[in-house]
Amino acid sequence: MTRVVDIDDLDFAHAGADLPALEGVGLGVEAGEAVVLLGPSGAGKTTLLAILDGRLHGWTGRVSVLGRPLSPDAPPPAAARPDIGFIFQEFALVERSSVLRNVLNGRLGRMSTFAALLGRHSVHDLDVAHQAMADCGIGELTHRRVDSLSGGQRQRVAIARCLAQEPRLILADEPVSNLDPARAGEILTLITRAAAKRGATTIFSSHQPELALRVASRVVGMTVGRIAFDHPVGDVSEQEIAALYRNVAQDWPIEAELRLVQ
Amino acid sequence: MKRSGGWAGFLTGAVFAAIVLWSFATSDMELSRLLSAGPRIVEFLSRMMPPDPTVVTEIVDGTAETLRIAILGTLGAVILSVPLGLAASETMAPPVIHRSVRTLLALIRAIPLLLVAMLMVGAVGLGPMPGIIAVAFHATGMLGKFYAEAIDGVTRAPIEALESAGAGRLARLRHAIWPQMAPVVARDTIFRFELNLRESLILGIVGAGGIGFYIQTYVRSFQYDKAASVTLAVILLVIAIEGMNVALRRHFS
Numbered sequence: 085m086t087r088v089v090d091i092d093d094l095d096f097a098h099a100g101a102d103l104p105a106l107e108g109v110g111l112g113v114e115a116g117e118a119v120v121l122l123g124p125s126g127a128g129k130t131t132l133l134a135i136l137d138g139r140l141h142g143w144t145g146r147v148s149v150l151g152r153p154l155s156p157d158a159p160p161p162a163a164a165r166p167d168i169g170f171i172f173q174e175f176a177l178v179e180r181s182s183v184l185r186n187v188l189n190g191r192l193g194r195m196s197t198f199a200a201l202l203g204r205h206s207v208h209d210l211d212v213a214h215q216a217m218a219d220c221g222i223g224e225l226t227h228r229r230v231d232s233l234s235g236g237q238r239q240r241v242a243i244a245r246c247l248a249q250e251p252r253l254i255l256a257d258e259p260v261s262n263l264d265p266a267r268a269g270e271i272l273t274l275i276t277r278a279a280a281k282r283g284a285t286t287i288f289s290s291h292q293p294e295l296a297l298r299v300a301s302r303v304v305g306m307t308v309g310r311i312a313f314d315h316p317v318g319d320v321s322e323q324e325i326a327a328l329y330r331n332v333a334q335d336w337p338i339e340a341e342l343r344l345v346q
Numbered sequence: 347m348k349r350s351g352g353w354a355g356f357l358t359g360a361v362f363a364a365i366v367l368w369s370f371a372t373s374d375m376e377l378s379r380l381l382s383a384g385p386r387i388v389e390f391l392s393r394m395m396p397p398d399p400t401v402v403t404e405i406v407d408g409t410a411e412t413l414r415i416a417i418l419g420t421l422g423a424v425i426l427s428v429p430l431g432l433a434a435s436e437t438m439a440p441p442v443i444h445r446s447v448r449t450l451l452a453l454i455r456a457i458p459l460l461l462v463a464m465l466m467v468g469a470v471g472l473g474p475m476p477g478i479i480a481v482a483f484h485a486t487g488m489l490g491k492f493y494a495e496a497i498d499g500v501t502r503a504p505i506e507a508l509e510s511a512g513a514g515r516l517a518r519l520r521h522a523i524w525p526q527m528a529p530v531v532a533r534d535t536i537f538r539f540e541l542n543l544r545e546s547l548i549l550g551i552v553g554a555g556g557i558g559f560y561i562q563t564y565v566r567s568f569q570y571d572k573a574a575s576v577t578l579a580v581i582l583l584v585i586a587i588e589g590m591n592v593a594l595r596r597h598f599s
Contacts, residue, residue: 137510165512176507181525189521193512200517249511 086151088253088285089113089136094145096131096309105131106143107309113285113302118276120296121289123306123328129289130173132306133255136287137170150252166193169251169284171275173258175242179231183222183241186230187213190248209248216247219278236267243271247278254279256288260295268292272299293325394574401560401572405579408550408557412583415474415556416543419481423542424535426486431493438497448494454487459545463554474555481542481549489538496530497523533598540594544587547580557583 094109106128113119121129134140136149138160147154150167154160160168169190177186191209192200199205205213217223220240225233230241239259246254256275260268272288276299279286290296297303303320305312305328313324433439434447462484466476505522513521550558557580564573 139506139510159509162512162514165510168510170507170510172503172507174503176503178504178522178525179501180529181521185521185525189508189513190511192508192514192517192521195517197514197516200514201520203521245507245511 087112087148088115088117088150089287090146090148092146094132094135094143094147096128096135096140096143098131099142104309106135109145109309109311111304111311111314113287115285116280116283118279118286118299118301119288119304120300120302121287121304121306122291122293122296122325123289123312124291126308127306127328128309129306130257131309133170133257133287133289136253137168137255138165162193166249167252169246169249169254171242171246171254171256171259171288173261175238177230177238177241177245180229182227182229183217183233183244184213184226186241187217187244187248190216190245193249212250213244213248216244216278219247219281220244220274235262236271239263239271240274243275243278247282250282252284254284254286254288256286258289258291260290260292265292265295269295269298272296276300390570393570396571397574397578398569398571399575401564401575404560404572405557405576408560408576409579409583411474412546412549412556412558413543415477415481415546415549415554416539418478419485419546420535420539420542422478422482423485423489423538426482427489427493430486430490431497434490434494435497436494437500444494448491451487451490454483455491456487457484459484459549460552463549464552467553472553472555477546477549477554477556480554481546484545485538485542488541489534492534492538493531496527496534499530500526536594537591540587540591544584547583 089111090113091109091111094106095104096106097104109128109132121127121132123129131140135143135147135154138149138154141155141157141159143156145156147156149160150164152160152164159165178189181189185203188203188205188209191205191213195205195209214223214226217226220243222237222240222244225237225241230238233241239262243259246256254275259275260271263271272290272295275288276286288296288300297317297320300317302314302316304314305320305324307328312328313320315324430447430451434444434451436444438444439447459480463476463480466480470476470479500523504526505518508518508522546556546558548558550556550560551562553559553562557576560576561573561580564570564576
């Protein structure tokens with residue numbers, strides 16, 4: 085069985101940056117897993133997710149997503165993109181459009197150019213959108229404008245849009261960093277349950293380990309662009325997680341400063 | 347330091363005095379003429395009184411024509427401004443194109459409407475048509491710039507999200523860019539229409555149609571009482587448009 089994600093020796097540096105954002109990253113994810121990327125800011129989680137989504141280019145190494153090798157310098161073909169769903173940290177919704185319109189936007193990639201331009205959605209599209217909204221608990225907000233919603237409600241709209249895409253792989257970048265802990269737990273459960281129900285694989289990043297460990301099946305720890313550990317959720321020790329953040333507090337600034345001095 | 351500052355001040359004052367004196371010397375301004383003009387002005391005003399109310403048909407026709415000039419002029423400006431606005435936007439066009447289109451729009455804005463209208467009267471003859479063309483041309487200078495700014499003011503994140511979901515360029519334009527820019531475009535277009543209406547009132551003075559045409563006609567034929575009626579009508583229209591502007595500002599802010 086082919087892996088959903090297969091990464092080998094991935095390196096990436098942002099233009100003009102002194103330190104690489106990713107260095108020698110290798111990761112294999114099987115279908116149906118719920119992987120959490122843990123680590124402090126600057127660990128490379130966002131970079132890794134953006135590369136998997138085909139939005140970030142200029143890396144070296146080998147990356148395959150859903151059995152298709154990614155090109156290091158071009159986005160994936162449009163036909164492949166709906167299979168990879170992305171939940172953005174800042175939601176990335178069209179504020180002045182309705183909840184339903186935003187969720188239906190997730191269907192655009194599976195429509196003909198003409199139908200997508202005119203927004204002529206099929207009955208199937210509407211069914212998928214309504215199911216996604218129901219799963220996200222926003223069924224009664226269908227016709228509300230997004231700019232009238234709370235942060236938690238917006239995040240649910242963003243998740244529903246991603247689910248409406250019917251992705252086989254769901255990537256989520258810090259999906260709960262803008263929410264209070266109670267809401268954050270609900271949202272992470274929602275994402276992983278909805279993904280499991282659809283047989284989709286999930287990879288999400290977080291810097292709230294205690295919440296993430298409750299919903300993930302596997303934990304990948306990252307610091308300074310490297311993978312520090314990679315275990316099933318039952319095998320992770322508190323010390324390992326604590327070490328991720330300690331590295332930031334002590335080693336990383338010194339290393340960064342040394343490179344800056346050079 | 348203080349001394350040189352004093353000299354600089356004296357020099358500035360001298361230059362200003364010279365400019366003002368030069369203006370008087372070359373403008374045929376005589377106080378005696380202004381004083382003797384007093385009775386003439388009184389006579390002129392008295393000939394305007396009482397305003398002749400029989401020209402109400404002309405006023406209604408002229409107002410309707412002014413309205414038509416403003417409507418069609420705005421429509422023409424919108425049609426011209428959509429492609430020019432796209433070409434002038436930083437996000438849609440490469441630097442060479444958007445910079446040169448922006449310069450072109452600034453040049454168009456710099457040409458006064460009345461001048462354009464006079465040239466158009468010369469080119470296509472009297473009537474509302476030169477007025478419509480002039481308004482469309484002149485308004486494009488402003489509207490094209492505003493449309494470009496509306497496009498550039500759009501938030502990028504939802505556009506990237508739709509691209510990530512596989513939506514094509516046209517679908518992104520329709521469902522991510524347009525909903526964000528539509529209210530700005532609507533507001534700018536309505537304000538430009540209000541400005542066009544205001545400016546069309548006097549276009550007739552150079553023969554480009556509308557209510558202003560009657561002012562010019564009646565003044566030239568010494569029918570000052572009729573000219574007075576039309577002038578009063580224009581004043582009332584300006585007040586009405588001003589009220590519309592206040593209401594619009596309240597609505598859009």
